[in-house]
Amino acid sequence: MxxxxxxxxxxxxxxxxxxxxxxxxxxxxxxxxxxxxxxxxxxPKHICDAAADAMYRGETHYTPSAGIPELKDAIANKLCTENKLDAKASDIIITPGAKQAIFEIMMSVLDDGDEAILFDPAWVSYDPAIKFAGANTVWVPTDAEDGFKPQNPEEYVTDKTKLIVVNSPGNPTGAVYDKQTLKNIADIAIDNDILVLSDEIYEKIIYDREHLSIGSFEGMQDRTITVNGFSKAYAMTGWRLGYVHARSDIIKGMLKIQSHSVSSATSFVQYGGVAALEGPQxxxxxxxxxxxxxxxxxxxxxxxxxxxxxxxxxxxxxxxxxxxxxxxxxxxxxxxxxxxxxxxxxxxxxxxxxxxxxxxxxxxxxxxxxxxxxxxxxxx
Known part of the structure; x- marks a missing residue:
């Protein structure tokens, strides 16, 4: 049943x-x-070695639910230097994969009857996560001839709109949003007091273009929830290691869900994450x-x-x-x-x-x- x-x-x-x-x-x-x-x-071998070393020196026990300090510090530094975010380690949570992060976000910020905007086509797990939270998905069409950019997203905003999901570079299209497209989305979010979930898992797999984080735009620091992880850029899909940067009340809500469900990301895997960020690129x-x-x-x-x-x-x-x-x-x-x-x-x-x-x-x-x-x- x-x-x-x-x-x-x-x-x-x-x-x-x-x-x-x-x-x-x-x-x-x-x-x-x-x-x-x-x-x-x-x-990469240096990442495997770091995780193995951590395992053999006894890093096989529970970690803080939000993640080990070493990895949170490394992520905060990465977000500040590469993504131009004003990131603090206290506003970061480490998750068992970016997919778990997205699930926790939806459950933390959406209520029954809320609406979340997806740009169609969108990765297959956004819509189910929205539905699990009791909210409804509003699909905004994109133009394949124009790089799969969203078409007139402001027309789909209602008084129930709580969240806009941005995925650039994106799955399934590989679309990379330029500065103007992201600014348009940011303006909509600011004008209508809407949160933005920015899924940047593919940020390093980009060709002859510049990755831009919407959270770095003026007025977007407190309303952007930035999701990333190690699966794609570092070929670590099986390691299940992701992270979120958001304002403190959102992180606090996610931490409630994580501590009562998966507890934390795997201990020694997190040390592999430190090596990924701080080691050779x-x-x-x-x-x-x-x-x-x-x-x-x-x-x-x-x-x-x-x-x-x-x-x-x-x-x-x-x-x-x-x-x-x-x-x-x-x-x-x-x-x-x-x-x-x-x-x-x-x-x-x-x-x-x-x-x-x-x-x-x-x-x-x-x-x-x-x-x-x-x-x-x-x-x-």
Whole structure:
């Protein structure tokens, strides 16, 4: 007998697609999977060594629920220097992954009947987290021809609007918002006394552009909740390590949820986070360079086939328009069954994505090339 709140939420489409591909792979079928948003690189050695050293010296016990002081200090320094935020360690909470952070934020700032704005298409877990909190999602369309920027978001604000979610660089489109776009969102938030959740998990995976944190804009310091983590930039998805910077009352609310649920992030993992921030950054640069090569190969190949796809400014996803061949759901199934290529239907990310598929290029150049050849054979 499931609770009524579960009826408001669907299972993760990205994980569902990956599970189907994995099942076929277990049956001996060679599946090229472009589904999960997970770097295929190993975590840099110095990070692994730091976590192992912490484990063996006995850092295997409970930590403060908000995180160890060493990591909070390192994050505060990073936010001040890189993101131009006026960050203090006391206004930071370490979470078991950025996804847990987002869940805690929604549960902390949203009430029954509140509204939260998402720019369509948006990452699959924002909407369920909003619904778990008892609030309602308001979808603002974006323009694929204009870099998936939100179109007239001010028209969707009501007296129930409590939160705007910004994800730049974004999943699933790889869109990177420029200064003017972010300023427009900031102005809306300030004029209407709305909070902004800025999910910056892909900030370091960016190509020939500058990442801007909306919390650094004038008037946005106290109304921005900045979310980040280590999964994408440092290839640490399995480590489950994220963090939030926000004003003290929001952090206090999140801490209530965290202390009564997951308690804290894993002790020795947090020391790995310190090493990630304070250690050499060359592995990040090298990884981004390789992602860029993969992006160019994939996007150029998709356009050559006839699938319209802009080059994303960040993250590691291509969001391809398949309307010339069918809708996203149908093409997703066709590619899996006929070409043994697993992608994610764009409809999983919102109504605007119904004619798209998301392709994660977090895999080798060889597999991308083979995947393109299979896609061409299946569609052309």
């Amino acid at each position: 499931a609770s009524s709140r579960l009826e408001r939420v669907e299972e993760s489409a990205t994980i569902k697609a990956a599970n189907v591909a994995n099942k076929m792979r277990q049956e001996g079928i060679d599946i090229i999977s472009f589904t999960l948003g997970e770097p295929d690189f190993n975590t 060359e592995p990040v640069t090298e990884m981004v360079d390789r992602f860029k090569m993969r992006r160019d190969l994939l996007v150029d190949g998709l356009n050559a086939i006839g699938l319209k796809c802009q080059k994303p400014g960040g993250a590691f996803y291509a969001f391809a328009d398949v309307s010339e061949y069918g809708n996203g759901d149908a093409i997703t199934e066709r590619l899996l069954m006929d070409a043994h290529v697993a992608v994610t239907p764009g409809s999983a990310f919102g109504e605007s994505g119904k004619d798209f598929i998301r392709i994660s290029y977090a895999t080798s150049l060889e597999r991308i090339q083979e995947g393109l050849e299979r896609i061409k054979t299946a569609l052309v």
